[in-house]
Amino acid sequence: MxxxxxxDFSVRYNGTPVIKDVSFRxxxxxxxxxxxANGAGKTTLLRAAANFLRFSGMATLDGRPxxxxxxxxxxxxxxxxxxxxxxxxxxSVEDVVGLGRLPHRAFLGNPGEDDRRAVEAAMDKTxxxxxxxxxxxxLSSGERARVMxxxxxxxxxxxxxxxxxxxxxxxxxxxxIMEVLKAEASAGRAVxxxxxxxxxxxxxxxxxxxxxxxxxxxxxxxxxxxxETNLAEAYHIxxxxxxxxxSRYVIPWRRLKD
Numbered sequence: 001m002x003x004x005x006x007x008d009f010s011v012r013y014n015g016t017p018v019i020k021d022v023s024f025r026x027x028x029x030x031x032x033x034x035x036x037a038n039g040a041g042k043t044t045l046l047r048a049a050a051n052f053l054r055f056s057g058m059a060t061l062d063g064r065p066x067x068x069x070x071x072x073x074x075x076x077x078x079x080x081x082x083x084x085x086x087x088x089x090x091x092s093v094e095d096v097v098g099l100g101r102l103p104h105r106a107f108l109g110n111p112g113e114d115d116r117r118a119v120e121a122a123m124d125k126t127x128x129x130x131x132x133x134x135x136x137x138x139l140s141s142g143e144r145a146r147v148m149x150x151x152x153x154x155x156x157x158x159x160x161x162x163x164x165x166x167x168x169x170x171x172x173x174x175x176x177i178m179e180v181l182k183a184e185a186s187a188g189r190a191v192x193x194x195x196x197x198x199x200x201x202x203x204x205x206x207x208x209x210x211x212x213x214x215x216x217x218x219x220x221x222x223x224x225x226x227x228e229t230n231l232a233e234a235y236h237i238x239x240x241x242x243x244x245x246x247s248r249y250v251i252p253w254r255r256l257k258d
């Protein structure tokens with residue numbers, strides 16, 4: 001289990017602030033939805049938290065600064081799925097998913113039984129087992145998206161950062177992948193997922209963090225975060241909201257004009 005904590009966390013691009021004094025945490029057993037309008041800083045936050053971008057402030061994983069973790073050890077504990085990440089290599093689906101096991105293998109070492117088990121489990125979870133022998137470049141964009149998620153799951157890292165993993169998926173597979181992420185969190189992992197679908201965020205996420213202008217506008221349960229006031233400020237929209245049992249839906253309905 002891993003805990004990610006950001007304190008007074010800031011990121012600049014060419015001197016321009018993109019993330020501004022953010023405090024954020026991701027706890028084991030929790031699925032956190034990271035939402036906000038285009039340009040709000042969601043991808044930048046995830047990339048910097050994974051130590052791919054320079055930042056100021058503090059980012060710790062299990063109490064240890066992220067920058068102090070040896071790269072190989074960090075790769076075992078933190079799996080990062082990039083936005084729109086694709087595969088352009090002439091490799092089979094099974095081999096691409098197997099790349100997620102590289103942090104666990106000796107240099108030039110062959111896959112072991114644990115590696116094969118992890119790859120098979122990840123393909124089962126994402127329902128790509130029947131595609132295992134297919135070349136990844138022959139797949140649809142939605143199928144490739146599930147392959148790349150399977151590769152991240154195969155790491156079996158205690159912390160998973162996933163940037164828009166359902167963007168290319170049809171409604172069935174959007175629901176399926178959200179169920180997978182929820183199950184990963186329920187198994188004790190810390191999962192942070194960037195989403196644009198407010199209903200899926202409200203339905204599946206234990207906590208929602210709403211970014212606006214590089215800052216945290218709201219952090220909490222869906223009914224606390226997805227208020228008309230917050231939606232108007234962050235997205236400039238009004239929404240239809242309701243529920244079905246314990247589930248909640250939020251449907252963007254009107255643009256709010258100045």
